[in-house]
Amino acid sequence: MSLVHANTKARIRKIVVYAVYIILLSSLQVSFPDKLGFAGQTADLMFVFVILSGYFNGFWDGAVVGFVAGLVRDVFSPPAIVGLDGEVRVTAFIGALSLFAAGIAGSAFFTKRMHRNVPFSIVAVLFVTTCYKVLGFLLILGWSSLTDAKGGLYSPLTALIYSLLPQLLLNAIAAIPLILLLRFLGPVSFRGGSHRDEIVEKQGEGSWLEI
Amino acid sequence: MKKLFKNKWFIALLVILVLTAFAVLSLVPGSPVKKLLQPVQLVTSPAQSIVKSAGDTLSDFWSAITDGIAIREENKALKEQIADLRYHLTQNEEAALRYEELKDALHIKDMFSNYDIYGASILSRESDEWFSTIRLNVGSSDGIVLEEGNSYPVLDVQMNLVGRVIETSDTESRVLPLFHEGFAVAGKVNAVNGATFMVVGDAELKRQKLCLAKDIDRDVVLEPGMQIVTSGDGGLFPEGIPIGVIETVDYSNPLEVTATIRPYSQIGKLEDVFIMIPYVEEEPEASQNAAPAGN
Numbered sequence: 001m002s003l004v005h006a007n008t009k010a011r012i013r014k015i016v017v018y019a020v021y022i023i024l025l026s027s028l029q030v031s032f033p034d035k036l037g038f039a040g041q042t043a044d045l046m047f048v049f050v051i052l053s054g055y056f057n058g059f060w061d062g063a064v065v066g067f068v069a070g071l072v073r074d075v076f077s078p079p080a081i082v083g084l085d086g087e088v089r090v091t092a093f094i095g096a097l098s099l100f101a102a103g104i105a106g107s108a109f110f111t112k113r114m115h116r117n118v119p120f121s122i123v124a125v126l127f128v129t130t131c132y133k134v135l136g137f138l139l140i141l142g143w144s145s146l147t148d149a150k151g152g153l154y155s156p157l158t159a160l161i162y163s164l165l166p167q168l169l170l171n172a173i174a175a176i177p178l179i180l181l182l183r184f185l186g187p188v189s190f191r192g193g194s195h196r197d198e199i200v201e202k203q204g205e206g207s208w209l210e211i
Numbered sequence: 212m213k214k215l216f217k218n219k220w221f222i223a224l225l226v227i228l229v230l231t232a233f234a235v236l237s238l239v240p241g242s243p244v245k246k247l248l249q250p251v252q253l254v255t256s257p258a259q260s261i262v263k264s265a266g267d268t269l270s271d272f273w274s275a276i277t278d279g280i281a282i283r284e285e286n287k288a289l290k291e292q293i294a295d296l297r298y299h300l301t302q303n304e305e306a307a308l309r310y311e312e313l314k315d316a317l318h319i320k321d322m323f324s325n326y327d328i329y330g331a332s333i334l335s336r337e338s339d340e341w342f343s344t345i346r347l348n349v350g351s352s353d354g355i356v357l358e359e360g361n362s363y364p365v366l367d368v369q370m371n372l373v374g375r376v377i378e379t380s381d382t383e384s385r386v387l388p389l390f391h392e393g394f395a396v397a398g399k400v401n402a403v404n405g406a407t408f409m410v411v412g413d414a415e416l417k418r419q420k421l422c423l424a425k426d427i428d429r430d431v432v433l434e435p436g437m438q439i440v441t442s443g444d445g446g447l448f449p450e451g452i453p454i455g456v457i458e459t460v461d462y463s464n465p466l467e468v469t470a471t472i473r474p475y476s477q478i479g480k481l482e483d484v485f486i487m488i489p490y491v492e493e494e495p496e497a498s499q500n501a502a503p504a505g506n
Contacts, residue, residue, distance in 0.1 A: 023255060027262035030335035030346075032270075034479045040418025044339050059219055067226070075252045076259065076346065077338040080377060080387050083238050087360070088393035090344060090378045090385050092237035092245045097230040104223050136341060149393070154415045162418055163340065 014187040018053070018061075021181070022069050025049050030076040036174075039166035043174040046073055047132065048125055050099045052175065052182050054106030055124045056116055066103025070096030082149040098136075102128050118179055125175045126168055133164045240359050249380070256383070259335060326449065326487040329355060333481055334383065340417070345374065345386040347484065355379050355486060364441075364448045364487045371453045371475035372396070372441065373484050384486070389454075389474050390417040397444035398424065398454055398472075406431040407442045410454055410472060420479075421458060424470040433460045433470050449487070 025045040029036065036043040046069045054062020073095030083089050109124040137159050144153050154163075215221050236244045275282075329349060337343035347365075349355050355376065357363065363376040365386050374388040375396075387394050391412045398410040406428065413423040427433065437457045443450030455474035462468055 023258045024262060026255070026338075027259040027335075028266070029338050031259065031263040031266055033336050033338065040340070042337065042339055046338065063219075063223060063226075071248065071251045072255050073338055073342060075248055075255055076335045077342045077344055078385070079342050080344050080385070080391060080393055081238070082393045087240075088377055088387055088391075089238050089240070090245075091234055092242075092248055093230050093233040095342060097227065097234055100223075100226060100230065140341075158415055167339075 017185075017187040018065055018068075021049060022046070022065065022072060025178075026069060026072045026076060036170070038170055040162060041166040041170055043170035044129075044167070045174055045178070047099065047102055047129070048171050048174045049178050049182075050103045051106035051125050051128045052121055052178055054103040055109060055121050056182050057107075057187070059104065059107040062103030062107035063100060064103075066099040066101070067096055070099030073099060081143065082147050084147055086147065086149075098132065102132060105131060118183065121179055122172055122175050125171055129168055129171045130164065133159070133167060137163075252380070252383070256334070263334070326489050327354075329353065329486045329488060330483060331384070331486060332483050336479070337388075343388065343391060344377070345388055345478075347376075347384040347386060347486075348382070349486070350379050350382040350384055352381050355384050355488065357384075362447050364452060366452065366485045366487065367476045367481055368483060368485070369453075369475065370485075371455075372448075373476045373478055373481065375447070376486055386484075388412075388478050389422055389476065390420065390478065392417070394422075396448055396454070397442040398439045399442035400433070401438040401440045401451075401453075406433065407444065408470075410439065416471060419471075420473070422455065422472045422474060424457070424472055425467070427468040427470065429462075429465045429468050431468070433457055433468075435459060439472055449489075 029042065029045045033042045036045070050062065050066040050069050053065040070093075074092050078090050078092060079094055080088050080090050105128045106124055109127060110120065137156075141153065143149075233244050233247075236242050331347040331349040334346040334348050336345055351357075355363070357376060357379045365373045365375060367373050372389060374386045374391070374394060376384050377387045378385040389412060392414045394412040396410050397407060399405040399407040408424050408427040408431075411423050411425060413421075416423055424433075424439070435457050439454045439457060441448040441450060441452040441454060453475050455472045455476075458471045458473045460468070460470040
């Protein structure tokens, strides 16, 4: 396996760059949500970043970045839900679960067929955002019927107009600077006219397993 | 079997199952699963504080440039106001002394005299519509000790209701904001014998920054503009904390009269908040028993 020939410096650089992105984006998102918001929704920088990491840099990047970014989200702003006993409780690991799944979904979204091209990455962001919102809505619907808590429910039309559409718009806009960051500031460089995914090609997608 | 564990999709499925199990376990009261996040908190919290303060500095700098002229005008008006207030202050000082004398004499009780007030700063807010708790920079090491089933009110600097503390760790607390669909507090119209009802968060109203008033008696007359405060029913919140004003009332279904309330507190713009923690006064008997021993 190509893992044996992996360049340690490149891997360390990759970890450092990802760590900086995760800390910076998650901090920005939870510190200034009012500046990133529109129509009651907030541009989900972490979510978009995780999808793009998976889309551009492969399965393991998406999975690991998604998992770590999700843990950070669980620390910064975990969801509180009504438990089966009617008490509201702060949960853990739901962020890690959702962003891990988002990273994987991003890595699997026609990446080979579309050769990880830039314009299609926005389609990937829109697709995974739609999946996230629809699944979230269905989960809330199911959980609310279990706990008999109706306060968290809204109609499908409201969900579409006031939740999904603004979120799609905001995430698509947020994707543009994040694509530029990922493409030109690393961890994988595509400069010099090369359109090849250097690290994935050299180290294989399983490079994280070696660390 | 070895081959299966090398399959990335199988590993992903395992991780998803483990994370789902952890998420469900985290709902169990006193679950140790949440402690697994402490190392992440140790690393990320200081980094987030740095990013936040850098962002605040940039924002202040930008405001200083853009608001320069407005600030100058405001400064001029404020100087005049200070002169006026100084005059009133000297007059009020005497009135304050009189009040203190009369307060003891008439046994006037401060509305929140049985509460300790702790100041706190907001560290982080919601990251999307579902990840929507607020994180504060005080925890059990600062005296915010929360027992299972208990909760403390959180107020803004104008003493308006912001939400309630639902979880504390050593250094941080988490607040359930007023708009959250899990939030509920007994409210009443701010008047003598004002009508009582429940004020709850609602997912549909959250995006409009509104709360819902429900369980309203159909004979009660509510009108837009009426001030709503906590009623004190239930015991978690003291009576009289301002919540907001009624915006609309819906009498279309007499069996389910509802109203929307616009909270006073602008939660999205808050930087500092206060936590109210009740304390139990020492019983007079105990102090009386102790006195003779000293004598």
